[in-house]
Amino acid sequence: MTFSSPLLSRPGAVEAGGADAGVAAHYGDPVREQRALVEGRAAADLSFRGVVTVTGPDRLTWLTTLSSQQVAGLAPGESAELLLLSVQGRIEYDARIVDDGTTAWLLVEAAEAGGLAAWLDSMRFMLRVEVANVSDAWGVLGAVRQLDELAGLGGVGPMWRDPWPHIAPGGFSYAAVPEDRHPGLERPWFEHLVPADRLGDAAAALDGAGVALAGSMAADALRIAAWRPRVGFETDEKAIPHELDLLRTAVHLAKGCYKGQETIARVHNLGHPPRRLVMLQLDGSAHTLPAVGSPVFPATGDGAGKQVGRVTSAALHYEMGPIALAIVKRSTPPDLPLTVSGEAEGELYAAAQETIVAPEAGQVVHRPTGLLRGPR
CATH class of the missing domain: 2.40.30.110 (Aminomethyltransferase beta-barrel domains)
Known part of the structure; x- marks a missing residue:
């Protein structure tokens, strides 16, 4: 069943297609919405996101062994990005991860959620972890700042903060500009998990504080200007992280063995993407x-x-x-x-x-x- 955001009923909403289906592409003026988003006066409905949860005491060490990133020590509320790769080092899943102390929340593209949950479930073996695809139960609101206006809304989930473009511990920059000149610095980015049935209440709370809604077109324009890769767009069946500068935020070059590590190390140390x-x-x-x-x-x-x-x-x-x-x-x-x-x-x-x-x-x-x- 295709997700349809309740915010599509808002005045002026024009539904997006493709990977963003189910949310508004815009609410009548994409360029104005961009400007408001940049100025912190708008939030974008990104509820096309897939959401996968991992619970259990072994969840973070287990995700570390499977992925390109070191998340075993992730503190409650701390955000990171991880990749799950093929044996050849090609990108299969790109997940935003935030842990709340009991649950690791993985935010992915809608097309990734079902496959990711199934693959993770197949890799549990005897470990104390449980995996669930909860995409239908959660919506996502994105903004260039933390949306404190949602604090009074009961049941809101954690917030993921995009590490881009800062170089994460163990990461490496392939960009042609130094970190302090990267255009991604102009786009801090936060994604808030909101129960799907509370999205209307969340929008009302934002309205009351003078925060408008922006469509997915506005959010994507800022992403492109920040050089931020997106799975399904910048990736294909041959994509490796080096080509997209994803060693910056999603790969820990000094962590233990994981699927695809040989390609990561070989291209990084001895070759070129x-x-x-x-x-x-x-x-x-x-x-x-x-x-x-x-x-x-x-x-x-x-x-x-x-x-x-x-x-x-x-x-x-x-x-x-x-x-x-x-x-x-x-x-x-x-x-x-x-x-x-x-x-x-x-x-x-x-x-x-x-x-x-x-x-x-x-x-x-x-x-x-x-x-x-x-x-x-």
């Missing part, structure tokens, strides 16, 4: 946005040439205009002008690159070469 995430500043003269998956080519004026990547997310930002995230081949020169091919015949978008993951990222160990060469 084959692709890299970039920001695109798009020509706004078309008054439209390229679709997710739109091919990216070197700029030749006619859209011809060999494809070097694809658009993964696109939005109209309230200050920067049309922007997008894209995955491109590592060999693509950072100063190369690009063209995005739209859905209509002949529809082209000129695009200027802004480097997120540097082409030279990786190969931290700098292994010497030529050691096996024989004498000349």
